[in-house]
Amino acid sequence: MKTIIKYLFFSCVFSTLLYSCKLDNYDYPDASISGRIIDSETNELVQSDLINGTTIKLIEHGYDPVSPQYLRVKSDGTYANTLLFSNTYTVQPDSRNFLQLDEQEIKIDNNTKLDFVVTPYLRIKDVSFVKDGNTIIVTFSIQQNTPDAVRKIGLYAHSESIVGEPVRLVASERIINRPVNSEEVFKLAINLAKNSTFFKPNKSYYFRVGAVTSVPGIKFNYAPSKLFEIGEIVPEPEPVGTIFDNCESIQGWAGGDGPVLSSENPQQGSYAIKFTSGGGFIIQKNFDQPVDSKVGLEYGVLQFDLYISDVSLFNWDWPGQIEITSSGNPDSQELHWNFMSQLRLKNGWNRVVLKLSEAEISGGNIDLSAINFFRMYHLDVQGPVEVKIDNMKFYEEY
């Protein structure tokens, strides 16, 4: 059976392949067109994608109806089609990442050249790559040439130079959805160790930065790609980060039936802070000395270890919260996260990792260099629980 199926399969393939092999007596295509997409301001090529990028529509005259032909522009902004027939054509870019041009009629014959001088929707400027340990970091700015919002920015990596949003091994993207100022500096990063399935040591990879406007159907704009020989990838150590509270003292802590130091199985140092409560609880710490987290909102992470004796007592649909502020009080200059079922807590110790970029802001912007308040509460708990907290820190994660 297997042989029969394979045989059938091959016979289908061959009959398809051979179907068009009969010779005809038509002339061979004798004409070609090639050219470039050029930025009217910088005179540089307008980069694009091979897949899902710029295409040019050609309509050959003398036939009706006629199906248009589409040719793809290469990712570097050049194009060529060497299999055309000499004739007059109507030519216009079709899918594109620049403002539309008028149709033009052109006679295409042997080696016709046609450049398009265009205004890209977005111009990606001042691109600077650095490799810091396991991380490739890029900074850049964006110049908008229409008032439309920038929808998304991304850093893309692939082993081939056609790297971009549609063709990549690894992407680091951020949704923007607002107009940007050409002075604003954006930062994106890809961590090699965290993507070790895709990055092999001592091989070279292309990295390219792109951005796309929110105008429907408009494609990505890019800066030229950069080739990196990535060298050795060392295992990613646990980040040292900045200590928020190492939980070796109860000073400043309050809540539950009062904090005590617990030396039973701390996750770091000699102690954890332990609370007991007959039900719902509010746990907080006021910091005498504000903590400079040394992290930014985009890549910063708050991490701590949290012990809960019995998670089944919690109503996880009830909106508990975890908060940090720089006002010394709740609800002002605050970042907060839900303390709900999305944390997937289990009985015993859990590592809680909260991205600052995923936090909600309330009561104005937090000063990440002067954090002085932490609070965690859950008020719908159906019985006595023991809660411990330890090893609180901030770090940047790429």
Place this chain on the structure above:
Amino acid sequence: MASEDGIRVYFANLYYQAPFEDFTYNRVGFHTGLVNTVGIHPDAQAGNAVNSEYNHLVDGENFPWWNAGYKLNRDINLLFKEIPNISTLSEDKKNELLSEAHFLRAFTYFALAKRYGGLPIIDVFQEYTSEIDLLKVPRSTEKETWDFIMNECDEAIKFLPEKRSGNDSRRATKWAAYALKSRAALHAGSIAKYWNKAPLSGEAVSLGLVGMDESNANHYYKLCIEASKAIMDGGFHGLYKANPSTVDEAIDNILKLFQDPNIAPEEAILVYGYGKPGSGHSMDFWFNPNQTADGAPHPGRMNPTLELVDTYESYQNPGQDSPIVTTANGNINDYNGYSGDKNYLHFDTPFDIFKNKDARLWSTVILPGTEWKGNTINIQAGYIQPDGTPVIEADKASITVNGVTYHTFGADSWKEYSGFDQQHLAEMTRTGFSFKKFLSPTPVDGNSSLGFSTNDWMEFRYAEVLLNYAEAVVESGYSEGGAQTIAKDALNETRKRAGHTTNINLTIENVLRERRVEFAFENKRWWDLIRRREFHEEFNNTIPKALLPVLDLRVSPPKYIFVRKHIIRGVPLSFDKRMYYGPIPGIGSNDLIQNPEY
């Protein structure tokens, strides 16, 4: 066609041509039960599974249905011309037959509209003339097309009977017409609501041939709500075994429902039947695990993905996806494979890690080390040697530790295991999961050839009506007549049938999760991703994921660890936004305006 028997034969042929997306439907087309499809199931193109051998394509040439659709439409239109002239039929009978024709026409146009958008609406039997241009009908807008479908459903509902029996039991009832309207209206509402997530441009868009304005969404959601409610209040349909007393009972009920839907007339609203072995479908041929192939030469081709398995709720954490946690730090986003540095959780069996997961996982997916058709299905990706050397997804090997011999894939002979051996890759799961929904629990006679599966297919079932209702209510915010409460109950009914005891809230995340797990492998996922414009997000350089069970021989007695990783031989898959609509064939001669970017 002058006699009632003649009309029945004519209708039987129309039902055969109708676009039932059943067991024999896949990317190649309809009625592929006897075709070598290499076992690529529609859900294996929508993220619920992968094929063991092929990296399924997600391309715009899949699932085409244009010429066959218009041929069927012509055959249906003949009924509207002829039935009024048949003098032997009573007026009531004529009305009933015309309503049935309206049902088939709605079904046909729905299948066309979801593929191509706005359509040429041809609702009379065209007489051929030499003036070809008189036969050409331009496309209506997408909105006009959906309104036509809604209207056709209403005409079907008018005179179709509430109950069918005997030889007519597979013909459409009033409830089937309501169910079709419920499904089609939800599709239309979703397109209006989510068009802007993946807008297209070009002539077809500016003329409204594809796309609808968001302001139309709630109109269609309301039609879905009303049609669904008519079935929910109708008293003829309900869930099969809605109140199991234990999870094990729920697992068994759900397995049986799909093995033979004829046991569940309350759930089945429209059934497509198979009769003769040898001209049936081939689910048992392609999709049994390697160990229980019953003679089929190419089994094991349905490999459910880790993404799907993660989605099933845990009874302990209702209202959440419950991803499989494999390491002490709980990181579920690391797909880089095994590393000696990571602290893996240890389990006594290869299936303990799935404890407390939803009954539907257990009745849909064959989990590693569980029983199926009297065999323990061995799915193991390798072992860690006592010295710490990992042998995972590698060539077959064995090792003796303390006098006991262990094999990388869980057994010595390749007929006695079902996963990961790349020497027999076509028959082996590469995700760590195999498949059992719809499959016969007993050996299938003749299964060494295609077409010997004969269990029937439910095209519409009551659970879909419930979840259509819930989705339409949550998406539109509709609240008349206590709709919010009824929708929450509807959402929880299918969960309760699966052994859940805690109700969850009516949120879009909860509804979509419930829909994905309830209808897994019922060919719904492709269209859900299309209509909600989620395909390009789900498939954006996406490599499907596997869960590798690995025997850890560093501990005694050995225990199982699990590795989350990308599937072996995986390639990144992307969905091109233009594929939200397919290319219309024959543009050169039919003068239709083509869909964008073709």
